[in-house]
Amino acid sequence: MPEPFDLSSPPFNRLNGQQAKLLTSSLDVAYFRRGDVIIDKEQANESLYVVIKGRVQEIHPETKEVQAQYIKDDLFNAKALIKGHAHHRYRAVEDTLCYVLPKRVFMTLHRENTAFSDYFSTSFSQRKRLMEKAQQQQNLAEFILTEVDESNIQPIQTIAHSTSIHDVTRMLRRHRQDCALVALETGESEVGIITRTNLLHALVEDEKALTDPVGDIATSPVIGVEIGEYLFNVMILMTRDRVKRVRVTKDGETVGMLDMTQVLSLFSTHSHVLTLQINRAHTIEELALAANNQQQLVATLTNNGIHTPFVMELISAVNEQIIEKAFQLTMPEAFQSKCCLFVMGSEGRGEQILKTDQDNGLVLADDTHWPDIEHYMDRFSEVLNRLGYPPCKGGVMVNNPRWVKSQSEWKSTISALCKISDERSLMDLAIIADSKAVAGNKALLDPVMQRLRETLSGNMLALNTFVRPCLAFRVPLTLFGSLKTEKEGLDIKKGGIFPLVHGIRTLALEKGLTETNTFERLTALTACNALDEETASNLAEALKLFVKTRLQQQLDSESHGSNQLDVSRLSRSERDLLRDCLSVVKRFKERLASHYQVRD
Known part of the structure; x- marks a missing residue:
């Protein structure tokens, strides 16, 4: 016999006692052999299904493309019951056991309980906000037990x-x-x-x-x-x-x-304590002690329900302070006003949470003569490594002369990269496009970024190549079933984060926007009518979910550099949201391919 039906997970936790009793008393159990079609397209079906064990695929009958897969505790067919017919085919790809709830009971609950019906009628972004609110309330008890010390x-x-x-x-x-x-x-x-x-x-x-x-x-x-x-x-x-x-x-x-x-x-937040430690550091050793507390700050904020964009913004500010302090302690004071250290990638966008590889460069004032600059750049990269920022595998660091240039040289480099307009050159531009000045004479970076925007703004030929990397990776909607074995994970960076971030970056460069943060770019793209508000909101919520889900598993497993999600560790509601978010990315990629006329 199957285990008792779980009424503690959404949306069933929204039912009152009488409604929950009606549901459990109306349930039946059905068995499907591998290959059985449970529901076919346009079929007027009469039941809601909740998987007890096994695996079910939702398949587009014309293209044969797998739209989603359902494993233990996943429910399917709710939208088809509400609309009256199914748009896709549902097929068992393993021997599968399901709870079966009659349509008449489901529709009664849907009609009588607004909170229950909202779960199926609201967008994924609204459901995600409701889940986060509940999580904040749950974790408040732990957060208030901080002691005076x-x-x-x-x-x-x-x-x-x-x-x-x-x-x-x-x-x-x-x-x-x-x-x-x-x-x-x-x-x-x-x-x-x-x-x-x-x-x-x-x-x-x-x-x-x-x-x-x-x-x-x-x-x-x-x-x-x-x-x-x-x-x-x-x-x-x-x-x-x-x-x-x-x-x-x-x-x-x-x-x-x-x-x-x-x-x-x-x-x-406990961030002010960390900030004081950074500001008071007079040696690299003291700074390292402060930097080592950063992960604990991330864990505290995340475990206590603080919104992901806030955590990103806060940790980005802390990172900037650590790197700026390292710069001040490492570089000769006479040259600090004649150069600008800038960071790139997630750090440049203000979207880094856990420490990642170094991604930085240096802009020198045109009249600067610094004979032993390579010595100081090597030393600075070593210091960042000691502070927990490992070397960049691609060599995007100041100890690589390729990323240290005068202001005029940087402007010429950007113009040259765009003229070459091959994939590698444009990816270099993509890296630079997210640059943010963090130390030294920060004004030195402004003309460089202005040259980049002027070069790519409205340049549809270059952007056609520029956008292609985000279209290269398939959205991993078809990998859910195999992840249940825990032998492989879902690469959320390739399948979700990168195509979303790079696609938005491409649109922002086309419009000549100055913003580098993805959320700020979405707001600016909406303001200039490049994206409608609903699409921008869905993309923003998708990115929040991807980052938060990855971070939670990274903190739990201590695999801080991993982008692989173990989907079997997610609840049914979390898997539902993840599928919705990946569907948003898939539609966004289709829109980008059409907009930039990419035909592969």
Whole structure:
């Protein structure tokens, strides 16, 4: 006998108790031999099917192309029931066992339960947002258990009661702090707190003198918490007592201060701690310690439901800070204003999450004479390797002289690459097209990028070759069944991410857009009517899903460089969304082939 029907997965988790009872009491089980046609095109069928075991292919009857495959827990034929007939043929390619739900029961549930019907009638992007919202609520409990420790508190001064208002004001300014503790004379262990606002009010409203003791205007008592307390409890304490700051103690002794703004920022992300470590680094060793914490930040954000575009943007900013700091620590100060370090690829687009290979280049001011530049470029590449950015297998790095040129040489190179207009030259242009300045004199890159846009804007002949790489890989909709054995994976980069990103990049270059981030390019393409809003939205949601799904499996398996998805680890709803997203990419590729008149 099959296992009990799973009512915990979408869309069946949206049914109330009575509806769930109706569903389970109406289920039957059907067995299909390998090769059996379960539903044929245009057939008026009478059942919804949920796979218990085996594999079913959805096939276009004319072209014989496999549209999708269904494995354990996948449901199929819902759209055909709603529309009245099937557009494709469904065939068992293995001996298959299915739950069978009569059409009359399915349509009753569809009619009576809006949340259930929305699952089948809304677009995949809407379903994805609903799933992400549920995930955020589920993970909130884990996220609020962050503890107060030395890494997330601020230092604070404790001053004597008799210190003058004038001296305290200068001290706060010198230490760039907005508050201090005051040792009160009323008791050995009693402290008050003084803020810049207190000082201002004392001088202006109370007409205190600059020589008056600060202890007279300090506020007490001061709310305190011990190291190890949960930040969530600290936030509740601040809200309940209507205070903006709390004193942090360890065994009764002051060790720091927390303010409300800081607590709220800690709940949104731990990135500010990492940023402080980067900014304070004075050696490569100190910078490496900060860089090593980056993966933990990614895992924390991802596991707690933070939206993928936000994670991309945040980690991109952190990466830029790490690379810029490495540049400052490595390069001679005299030359830092005469060159521009730029990054390319996913890092240049602001879409890198986990560290990937180095992809960088250097623009030199035309009048720069730097005899030992190769030594410093080699050293810089070695430093990035130490920080967790491995060398680029294709040699797209500053230790390769091919990627270090003067501004004039870069502009000439771009013009020459476009004139050659073969696939390799245009792929070099594609790499450069996603460039972003991160260190040095960033303005040096602008004329280079302007030359690239001017050269390719509206150049349909060059773009015909430029777009071809994204049309070369088949969308992997037909690989789901084989992945169940876990002997191979679905290459989401070749089958989904690359064709989507490169296709959007091609359209952006055609229109001469300045944006490099894929999401920003989609917005700009919509604004200039190159894409309709629905297509742009679907492409954006598809990219988010691809990146998020890959990242989750990379973090779980620690295979940080892998683009292979193990589809058997995905839930039914996740597989449904993945299939929808890949279908979006497939339609987009067909549109690109037609637009650029690519006939292979």
